[in-house]
Amino acid sequence: MFPNSTILGPLFWIVMGGLYTISFTGFYYWITDSIIKMNWWKWLLSILWFLGLNITIAGGFTLFGEKEIRAGFWFLSVFGGVFIVLGVGLWRLLTSR
Amino acid sequence: MMMKKKYRDLIIVSGIAVMIILAAVYGKRRDAETQKELIEAFFPSSQYHIERVNGNKWKLSSSNLLYSGNIYIGEGKGYNGAVSIMVQTDHQGRISQLNIIANHETPSYFQKLKINNFLKTASQVKIGDYVSGEPIDAVSGATITSRAIMQGIRNGNTKGENIAVSNSFHPSFGILEFIIVALLIAGLILQVIKNRKIRRTIRWTSLIVSFAMLGFVYNQPITLSRIVAILNGHFPDIRYEFYFYLLLGGSIMAIIFTKKNIYCRSICPFSAAQEILAKTGRAKTFHTKYYRRLKYLQWGFTLGAILLALVLNNPGAAQYEVFGAFFQLTGTVILFVVLFIVVILSLFIYRPWCNFMCPMDGVFAYVRMIRNMISK
Numbered sequence: 001m002f003p004n005s006t007i008l009g010p011l012f013w014i015v016m017g018g019l020y021t022i023s024f025t026g027f028y029y030w031i032t033d034s035i036i037k038m039n040w041w042k043w044l045l046s047i048l049w050f051l052g053l054n055i056t057i058a059g060g061f062t063l064f065g066e067k068e069i070r071a072g073f074w075f076l077s078v079f080g081g082v083f084i085v086l087g088v089g090l091w092r093l094l095t096s097r
Numbered sequence: 098m099m100m101k102k103k104y105r106d107l108i109i110v111s112g113i114a115v116m117i118i119l120a121a122v123y124g125k126r127r128d129a130e131t132q133k134e135l136i137e138a139f140f141p142s143s144q145y146h147i148e149r150v151n152g153n154k155w156k157l158s159s160s161n162l163l164y165s166g167n168i169y170i171g172e173g174k175g176y177n178g179a180v181s182i183m184v185q186t187d188h189q190g191r192i193s194q195l196n197i198i199a200n201h202e203t204p205s206y207f208q209k210l211k212i213n214n215f216l217k218t219a220s221q222v223k224i225g226d227y228v229s230g231e232p233i234d235a236v237s238g239a240t241i242t243s244r245a246i247m248q249g250i251r252n253g254n255t256k257g258e259n260i261a262v263s264n265s266f267h268p269s270f271g272i273l274e275f276i277i278v279a280l281l282i283a284g285l286i287l288q289v290i291k292n293r294k295i296r297r298t299i300r301w302t303s304l305i306v307s308f309a310m311l312g313f314v315y316n317q318p319i320t321l322s323r324i325v326a327i328l329n330g331h332f333p334d335i336r337y338e339f340y341f342y343l344l345l346g347g348s349i350m351a352i353i354f355t356k357k358n359i360y361c362r363s364i365c366p367f368s369a370a371q372e373i374l375a376k377t378g379r380a381k382t383f384h385t386k387y388y389r390r391l392k393y394l395q396w397g398f399t400l401g402a403i404l405l406a407l408v409l410n411n412p413g414a415a416q417y418e419v420f421g422a423f424f425q426l427t428g429t430v431i432l433f434v435v436l437f438i439v440v441i442l443s444l445f446i447y448r449p450w451c452n453f454m455c456p457m458d459g460v461f462a463y464v465r466m467i468r469n470m471i472s473k
Contacts, residue, residue: 078426081437088444089377 001065036094049090053083106470113463116404121329124410139183139196140168154257157185166193169224171253173245177201177322177412178331180242182249184224192220195250201326201411202242205427209239210246219246227251228260238425244337268339273317276310277340277364281347284359300362304369312366312424319345319360320420321456325403325412348461353468358461361451367420371439371448378444383452391453399459418456 002008027046031038056079063072140147140157147168148156155168169184178201185194195216200207210216213236226232227250235243255262283303290296311317317340323333333341348360361368374380385391406415419436422428428436442449451458 077433077437081440084441085374085377085444092377092379 038094042094045090045093049083049086053087056080056083103470103473106466110463110467110470113400116400117328117407120404120407124329124407139198151257151259153253167257169250169253169257170198171249171251171256173248173250173252174241174331174334175200175202175245176206176241176326176333177203177416178326178329180245180249182246182253184250184253186224190224192222192224195220197246200242200245201322201331201413202245203322203413203416203421203427205421206239206242209236210242215239215243215246219250224250224254228255228262238427241334241337244334248334268335268342269337270339273310273315273340274343276306277343277347280307280311280364281343281351281359284363285351285355287359287363288355288357303363304372307364307366308369308373310366311364312370312420315340316421316424317341317344318366318418318420319348319457320416320418321399321402321460322406322412322416324460325406325415328403329407329410329412331412349464352461352464356465356468358458358465361455361458361461365451365457367418367423367455368448368451370423371443371450374440374443375447380443380445380447382447383449395453395455396459396462398454399456402456415456419450 001012056076060072060076060080063069063075144160146158146160150156153170155170156165157168158165166185166187169186170181171184172179172181174180179199180197180202181199183194183196183198184192185196186192197216215233215236218233222232227247231244231247233247235247251262254260280303283299287296287299287303290299319341323341323345326333335342344360344364348358348364351357351359402415402417406412417432417435419428419432419439422432422436423440439450439454
């Protein structure tokens, strides 16, 4: 990812790891403080959605990196669109009583 | 006041009709000139000697007399109108060149033919083999365009050689036709049933069947390009596309007899997609004081697209619907961008495409206007 540097690569992944931890713990505390009642399948669906979204973003940008700009654009648009719709549906499911 | 409205409607209806007729006449004249130039471009008189036998056949020989053969020109019925084919054969009837000299098809269909080497496969068969039917398989996803090309080859050969062929005009009634009749009946039933629960069940069943079958399996909604093709005098082949006559005829008849647009309400597969998205995001109806103006803008845009397509004599130019992009992932980048915006908006606004963008709304509104004017 950073061919001209030996330090930027590890630093990038340290920052990414930190961001993941913050987003997971932030989401956990926010959801337990809110009125949303979570159970095991709601957690499972939320994690699956989050993983799917991450794979979409990672896949799309990997294609950009491979100079497959067109493929990356289609990948991000199609799967990104699907995950936005699924995200709205999931949010409705989490907030339904 | 009532009289004033009646006259206003009469002026609008006849004005639109006059504009459409003028655009179609202009487009036809323009196209005839372009086609002639195209044929001459393929065989320049400096290299070839061409002798006209009849309207579909020309005898071809090279200037140095080393080569002789025939040229056949025929037409097939494509998705958006006629597809003109020019076939060059040697004296034994082997196809040496196959050219599409004019067509109004959507470019993505031709892309599918190109990927599947359709023209190459079609030219490996003797021209005589096309007389009895379709000697090669149509390309899936571009069936109508593939058939139009084979029909054009047959048409040029049989007319050029004066071969008598029996043309059957019997429409085929298959699964798609059955589904359309069922959807039309369900749409009409919805107009008379009062019970809300039953209404909801019938409507959602219709929408889901339409979404799956008319959308994903057959991908056959009514599109503006098909309406323009009809206005241009290119009627779809009734043998293969009987469903289209059922769908369009049934939807127009429903407006005439019940005043209701059942197509947009419960048959259109993309309206079904928007309903599902609206349910997912709990979408709300978009209320604005400019609603009427936005509606006129939508209809004006439809009229503009129809006139442009008629002037260019290219029904494909009027196709700005996102159905193909949504159901088959085919279309231009702009259409995909529009589709993306529409999908996201549909989660929060109730049927944004139907209410503010769909050209079919304008077409059906015009039919309703004529109906109301006559009934008054």
